[in-house]
Amino acid sequence: MKEANAKRILFLATLDVTIYSFLIPHMKILKSMGYEVEVAASNVGFTDKIEKEGFKVYNLPFRRNPFSISNIKAFLKLYRIMKENNYLMLHTHTPVASFLGRIAGRLVGIPHIVYTAHGFHFHEYGNPLKNFIYYRLEKFAGKFTDVLITINVDDYKVATEKKLIPHGKVVYIKGVGVDLERLNPRNFKDNKESDFLSDNNRFIFVSVGRLEKEKHFDYLIKAFYFVKKHYPNFELLVIGDGEEQVSLKKLSQRISLKDYV
Structure with missing residues (x-):
């Protein structure tokens, strides 16, 4: 196994629109600190915009449908990309990419795997069968996660109480909601x-x-x-x-x- 590049980070999402809409500011901060930041996602029309911001993008055939055969192809391509580039850190977003990405990242041996949950797909109002499946998937992928970032209090409570990240840690960063005082x-x-x-x-x-x-x-x-x-x-x-x-x-x-x- 090659030694990880001390300055290389990969941001991963199912679709490139997530990267462009939410994550460019974070990536720019890391870039200003001297890190080489790259992106992997399915191109749904935002890859050119991300590249214009100065970030290399790897196009993966991810689909939101977790049962799509394209996700297997995306996983294999992602594995090869990770193995070739020796990333110091993987930061995953969105369910499909985060599940497969964390597994690939651990197989390759990426030292730091971070997962930001933008909302778990199991919840008290969900279909019982889907809740069971999504919970088990999160629990399984949690074994390959060093840090889980939650952006609302409910997800933080669920992640800590159910110990979704048994060998890492869970943190809460405000990311959802409206500051009513600012809009008063x-x-x-x-x-x-x-x-x-x-x-x-x-x-x-x-x-x-x-x-x-x-x-x-x-x-x-x-x-x-x-x-x-x-x-x-x-x-x-x-x-x-x-x-x-x-x-x-x-x-x-x-x-x-x-x-x-």
């Missing part, structure tokens, strides 16, 4: 309303996220249908992009909410 209207001297909000009789709900099935914006729109029946001056503003955009628009039209969503 009393803190702004010039609190003028935009034209969009100039009508005091309108109440607008805002929801932001990826327009994909797992986010269930259809539930939100269906629920808003009942709200609208009782409060005609309420409107819903959905901000995001994704494969469900067209179907969500059709749903709004079908239940007569086209002008209010």
